[in-house]
Amino acid sequence: MAAAAGSTIPSHIQGWMYSEYGKASDVLKLDPNVLIPELKEDQVLIKVIAAALNPVDSKRMLGFFKESDNIPAVPGYDVAGVVVKVGSQVKNLKEGDEVYGDINEKGLDFPKKFGSLAEYTAAEEKVLALKPKNLSFVEAASLPLAIETAYEGLERAGLSAGQSILVLGGAGGVGTQVIQLAKHVFGASKIAATSSTGKLDLLKSLGADLPIDYTKVKYEELPEKFDVVYDTVAEADRALKAVKEGGQVMTIDPRGPKVTFFILTSTGTILEKLRPYLESGKVKPLIDPKGTFPFSQAVEAFSYLDTNRATGKVVIYPIP
Template sequence: MAAAETASATIPSYIKGWVYSQYGKAADVLKLDSNVPVPELKDDQVLIKVVAASLNPVDSKRMLGYFKDTDNIPTVPGYDVAGVVVKVGNQVKNFKVGDEVYGDLNVKALEYPTKHGSLAEYTAAEEKVLALKPKNLSFVEAASLPLAIETAYEGLERSGLSAGQSILILGGAGGVGTQIIQLAKHVFGASKIAATSSTGKLDLLKSLGVDLPIDYTKVKYEDLPEKFDVVYDAVGETDRALKAVKEGGQVVTILPPGLPPAIVFILTSTGETLEKLKPYLESGKVKPLIDPKGTFPFSQAVEAFSYLDTNRATGKVVIYPFP
């Protein structure tokens, strides 16, 4: 434990973090605070010096007060994190000081999410939501993955997609959609992949492995003669999705309420999924996708949220570097 003690000696008591104390849009409520207390460590947690964090639509919805029944403020937002372990709780078995880790901090996305997320210089995370960062990925790339790739994987698993089947992905160019495409192809063995996007993103879909890119501004996918074994709805169009699935096929959606018989689910975050997908990430078969705007520095978190909220991002919006 000597290493942990040495590392903890350099950990400040107060740090910089982005905080909101009332609900609303980031531009109105998110403020930089230089006196955020470093989180107290529970026995099953590690303290992480944050190197990069990515934003997700759930961060914005939470900030708007969508989950206030199980949430409370003030809050440091941010689900996804990549960084270095600087201290470990007494019961932590798999990580040590100095490990480079990444993960989605919230076990259940909407139920009692942490008040101290990843948009601060340090954050605490339960051991079970973390995995060691693949060596071939930068911290920026790693930070872009957890919530999106875990959501993609859990939905594909729930859909029952198996090798040789076809899938239609609604919202193929987004943070989750870009991962669904790659996992459907390389992990689940789909024989045909169709996906929707706007006109300018069709080439991106092809580059990720989509056989049938569909321009949603010109084509109604539910009117296509071809139907699919699985439709994965990442945009909230379950009513239309149900018309595009084969009889006996399955629709899965990540946006409540969803319509029966579609499967609606909210991600359960686990480092096990990241470990399972590590070979695909390390081989380069499955790649992180960062928005072409690149990264927003920590000081521009508000601008990053404003951009995310336009729904025009391709892949993920990442906050980097941190102070």
Template sequence: MAAASTDSIPSVNKAWVYSEYGKSADVLKLDPSVPVPQIKEDQVLIKVVAAALNPIDYKRALGYFKATDSPPPTVPGYDVAGVVVKVGSQVTKFKVGDEVYGDLNEKAVQYPKKFGSLAEYTAGEERVLALKPKNLSFVEAASLPAAIETAYEGLERTEFSAGKSILVLGGAGGVGTHVIQLAKHVFGASKVAATASTRKLELLRSLGA
């Protein structure tokens, strides 16, 4: 299966690319012939099914952290969900055909990858990926990594623990919805309060606020 799959992997693919910093609408272009990344021993090649956009993507494109960024040209995108089509020699956790998801960058602003998730194929280290839960679609899985990492780290940094109460400002946003659920179901909050516009209040209640 691995050999047949490898034979069918193209040498180039479509990817969104920017070659200079600026507003995404001005600098981001769809390139139909970007070389498919070569994987390292600890990486897998993923056929991308879904990719998410986060605030860090437009901030990176604007050059907000160019001092620690990998220099353009850049294929943006941190979050990915897709199917493994090739595995490096040191990879033990995944095999060809596995459905995976994750955030391709271990550190958001310190030398993020030049080749992200906004492409037909992308490469990711085994350690930054996980098997996609069967009860999540690829789109749902791709929406999770960066937002839930931010939410979890925020709760850890505040040393949040069971029995404490929390107020979540902007509870209906990507990070806010995860903070509510993590605080209640993982960290054991005694009470979760949250703010949002009136039409989103039922959503907040359904999440546990």
């Protein structure tokens, strides 16, 4: 499990690395002798207990952000673990704290060379929050990037109590959080969401009033239009036909025309704001039924993530 705070911290650790761009199955290799990251003054060193994978990890590995990227690199944005060392300017975290977060403040601008798929990683205090006590490390690791993306998108869309929303890709990592936050945090009066046939019951259980089977129904042809459409599946053209006049289409896909595209700025502040909803169980993490892979099977985990069939999140655990 975790190294006890204050215990000996090794100089070299195990970590997954890639030195060229391509699919994980071709380029991702386990290095048993990675130099542990140096700690900056505003950072803490974390003994990683669980790390979640995100589509952005695969895109980065494929070379989508070459202009701002730096390889060789250890992938991984989401982390949950225990603080084992703190920088001199760290104010609120201490050794022994159980923390979680998305360690890349600006996910596409100069992502960290040293991510979360290693035995230890370093992260700025401002991107971390204390782990909610009722969540396991696996559950906590699954949340940060997805829940922060969901929250920031809903906030930017100006979703307010009594409005309606359509969530495209409701069973995915971000979509499952958008549904829950729209209902419990933003007070949406009606939530519609799309998924394949087998996942409609899941959408209902998360709080969707109108689960839509995208294999049978063209949501843009429904007579009902929505105040906000939140697109997690890169269908901005269709999304525009489903929004009310004056409504907002939010997308996490940069190719969408005439819609609001945004890139998450990771901050522990959002995690702290959502803590009451997580601790009360109103908003829940969602791990794919197949979705916990041991550290040694990170390549298999990426291959599964890349099928786009995961429900909720894929998490690496345990990490030696």
